[in-house]
Amino acid sequence: MITSEPMQMTSEARAQALLQHMEALAAGVPGVTVPPNIFRDMQGELLAYDEDPARLVVRFPVLERYQNPLGMMQGGMLVAAVDNTIGPLSYLVAPPSTTTQLSTTFVRPVTPQDATIEVEARLLERTRTYLHFSATVRNPAGKVVAPGHCHLPDPRLVFRSVARPVPMPLLYLPPTPRALLRRRTVLTALFGLLALAYAVVQPIFEVSDEVRHYPVADFIARTGQLPVQDPNRPNAWDWQAAQPPLYYVLAALIIAPFERSDLSRALEPNPHTQSGVGLATHNQNLVLPGWGAERFPWRGTPLHLRLVRGLSVLLGTWGNLDDLSGGASGCSSAPRRGPTGDLPERL
Numbered sequence: 001m002i003t004s005e006p007m008q009m010t011s012e013a014r015a016q017a018l019l020q021h022m023e024a025l026a027a028g029v030p031g032v033t034v035p036p037n038i039f040r041d042m043q044g045e046l047l048a049y050d051e052d053p054a055r056l057v058v059r060f061p062v063l064e065r066y067q068n069p070l071g072m073m074q075g076g077m078l079v080a081a082v083d084n085t086i087g088p089l090s091y092l093v094a095p096p097s098t099t100t101q102l103s104t105t106f107v108r109p110v111t112p113q114d115a116t117i118e119v120e121a122r123l124l125e126r127t128r129t130y131l132h133f134s135a136t137v138r139n140p141a142g143k144v145v146a147p148g149h150c151h152l153p154d155p156r157l158v159f160r161s162v163a164r165p166v167p168m169p170l171l172y173l174p175p176t177p178r179a180l181l182r183r184r185t186v187l188t189a190l191f192g193l194l195a196l197a198y199a200v201v202q203p204i205f206e207v208s209d210e211v212r213h214y215p216v217a218d219f220i221a222r223t224g225q226l227p228v229q230d231p232n233r234p235n236a237w238d239w240q241a242a243q244p245p246l247y248y249v250l251a252a253l254i255i256a257p258f259e260r261s262d263l264s265r266a267l268e269p270n271p272h273t274q275s276g277v278g279l280a281t282h283n284q285n286l287v288l289p290g291w292g293a294e295r296f297p298w299r300g301t302p303l304h305l306r307l308v309r310g311l312s313v314l315l316g317t318w319g320n321l322d323d324l325s326g327g328a329s330g331c332s333s334a335p336r337r338g339p340t341g342d343l344p345e346r347l
Contacts, residue, residue: 103148
């Protein structure tokens, strides 16, 4: 049994002993590397491990290459740190398995002043089919950055499925071409309807980064030119003007015929916004709402923006339909494409 408080597990010898313990548990399982290479790439440092109840604490440095455009630690790297703590813990309590569901809530940012983060993972429950873990990411001040939960299938089911197939899930696509086409048509129709409903009911500029994307299309529609990035980022589009421009050009063609003088009012920021604060219960809006303009029938920016959202729905549905016409794409060793190839995805 290897158990200690975090401050007692910082020595290289204790960390090496735990690494050897993990490697011994995975020995004899072909193709399994413990800890995984990404754990070593992120320079994870093992701080503490308790067997009962199962708990593992790992420290990760906050490297400059992990930063997003705002200088904060990229959310995907936080998720990777969580996965790289829960994963090794799962190997310490059960045979090797793989993550099937991982959810993380971002409570506060990891700033450039935070040199490290610590992730504490715990085994909460072991059922007949799953291992259920929790994880908590903390900054150097001990404040919670991101709580998370993870489900892994019981490894006994994984190994049993090699010799005896387990029942397929409800949405398993039948192998016959006609049944496959029918099932995919239904799923694509559901996708289109749900995406369209979301585009209609979601308030303007409250979709992720929409408040930055739309001004790029508006600038192209007004000037006929692509915006030039300014390192000081004084413009409404901020860093989004650095994105590939084709989608913005298509959106600009849609909104160009309309008079758009109300855009500056629609972009007026909410000075009290709590957006991005996971525990906030109020002021989630990024911009000040214009209730009158949001009433149907829409006029001005609420109308123009939803037309652009419709473009996104159209491209997404088109891509799914094109896969349908191409046959069993993704379900055979040589998938075929529809008549327009991968054009929807490229757009």
